[in-house]
Amino acid sequence: MSAPWIADNGDGTYRNPILYADWSDPDVIRSGDDFYLTASSFNRVPGLPVLHSTDLVNWRIAGHALHRLPAEHATPQPGCGVWAPSLRRHDGRFWICYPDPDHGIFLTTASDPAGPWTEPRLILAGRGLIDPCPLWDDDGRAYLVHAWARSRCGFNNRLSAYEMTPDLAEPLGPATPVVDGDAIPGCRTLEGPKWYRRDGWYWIFAPAGGVATGWQYALRSRDVFGPYEPRIVLAQGDTEVNGPHQGAWVRTPAGEDWFVHFQDLRAYGRVVHLQPMSWTGDGWPQLGDHGVPVAGHRKPMPGSGRPSAPVTSDTFPGGRPGAQWSWPANPGIGRVRPNPEGGLRLACRPGDDDLRRRPDVLGQRLPGPRLRAETGLRLDAPAGARAGLVVHGRTYAWIGLDHRSDGAYLTCRFAEAEGEAEQDAANPVAVPAGAGVRLAVTVTEPATVRFTAEIGGERWVCDPPFTATPGVWIGATLGLFAAGPGGHATFDRFLVSPLEDT
Incomplete structure (x- = not known):
């Protein structure tokens, strides 16, 4: 599956940014x-x-x-x-x-x-x-x-x-x-x-x-x-x-100089650009096109490298998340549970209702300006448990399953300012106990987030859309979470793809 953003044009040139994700500083x-x-x-x-x-x-x-x-x-x-x-x-x-x-x-x-x-x-x-x-x-x-x-x-x-x-x-x-x-x-x-x-x-x-x-x-x-x-x-x-x-200033084996730097794109984070670098007659460096950034250029080393980007999709081999994932705090023991059936199994642990304050939200950087991410979810847990797909920064929104005293619900919720309680973004939909759902999110410029779900062959759309916001010094995070008094949530393969223009 292709990445949401690939900088290599495949013809010996590249476009900026070379990394359209929050690889800051x-x-x-x-x-x-x-x-x-x-x-x-x-x-x-x-x-x-x-x-x-x-x-x-x-x-x-x-x-x-x-x-x-x-x-x-x-x-x-x-x-x-x-x-x-x-x-x-x-x-x-x-x-x-x-x-x-x-x-x-x-x-x-x-x-x-x-x-x-x-x-x-x-x-x-x-x-x-x-x-x-x-x-x-x-x-x-x-x-x-x-x-x-x-x-x-x-x-x-x-x-x-x-x-x-x-x-x-x-x-x-x-x-x-x-x-x-x-x-x-x-x-x-x-x-x-x-x-x-x-x-x-x-x-x-x-x-x-x-x-x-x-x-x-x-x-x-x-x-x-x-x-x-x-x-x-x-x-x-x-x-x-x-x-x-x-x-950073870096020199190729051929002796050419280049400069790598970042640009702040708020919810998308600090994306990375590559500028050609030369030297003026008075001995000073000249970056980009006479001191302004270039939108693209010939590659520093034509013919080397296959058009690609850091991996974002994950099949969770061995039940473990790949290197693209991180936690917002030091990982605790048992957050990820063994899963012989395949996929990622997250423990439902008690904790803060505000997902911004939980240490067990597994996340990765938004990997491009236009993308679609999807996964399947099954929640095996008692009432009070919930799990899903989230986009979070200073504000957040999520879609997933919520187990309540009167049954299981497909839910889409959001939280605005820090400390404000979550609100329903759409009316929850009752689902059969033990049912699995497919969750999806699309992100389009300027960081507009739309959630959808599929259950029993029917598609459910969460409206209105949500605008992602950056965190503190970082971009918004695309994540998975599970919370509650016990049990676990199982996510099948996590697929990230470019969002085609329609």
Whole structure:
């Protein structure tokens, strides 16, 4: 089954975004003939996804570097957890530095980007330290640059750096201010630095101006600690690419330079773009088409890679969800039950009626602007149990089965502002006890959600449609859930496909 969005046009060119899903704050490196990408994951578990590509256009999920969050993430903590990471290859290993804005900067390493990754180690403690990036210089000395989160420490718009031990285990001295955004005319919310070395210059690529409204700087200096000279190298211009926000400079085996960055599309999340990169006569990088994003271009490595996108559909082999799924908090024991009959079996556990506050909603990123997702559901549980298909962010809506004291019902419900109780979006329909249903959802721009169901050969439409909203720093989530005093819900294969124009 084809994906809802494939960037590879199949003729040696690609279209942006290369990843039409919430792979936010991407960092990309090349290792040999392979490219690897990691992204922020916030409160999703597992976190720190690692994607692989051979051409910077077609990507697959290789695994995750982080399988649990700190203990306070037993329940969803929206907007917390893993913020913008950096990925590097050094001394025969892969290194990910990532921030938790409430704790500090952590390090994990691996010999293989698919894992296993080491247990995260706190290397810089403190609230508000975000967006770290290491640099190993030609003389073997190591450094780390990071930004600041106003929400945690009361200030932002500046970059600080440390000299570190070569293994990044600890700083060798106090922080040095390397860039003061307040001293750059028009600069605000400078963040997301990525550090590089080229031809005797130290380069920091960093966005400013805000996630949805900003631009991209390149800053250069002859000294690692500055002063750094800034220049705006990518901005929206007359395109529809708002932002464009933080990303990574990467070089192909042929020596061509490219830049990967994200664009905030609200409910669809922070989607990923790829820009050609060249150098001007005065030694500065030029991104996109003379500093504005391109809608498409020739592929960096024509002929490599099969048109594809990260997997979204799932047959749940062995009764387990694939790598595209995550929980909104640390997974508890027994959420997924063995199922010899095939499909995914979720336990119905008691808990909060508000699905935004439950840790057991299994979700994945919306994978394109127009899509259809469907699954079959059977609910084997007592009165008080419910299960279904949900789209959630700051608001949510779901369709599924609801077992009440007077029988089973096919139900479609929604919840608006945080804390507001669910409401029926349509009149519930009584169904035979033990009956299975097929559930479906379509998503069309601008994030318009329509639910339908089929039971006993009859189609049921939930009207009116629902408009999906983003979560806290993440896009809307497409998910499955089960809740109640006991029993379980069984979902058969989960199919995601492009929604054809009608």
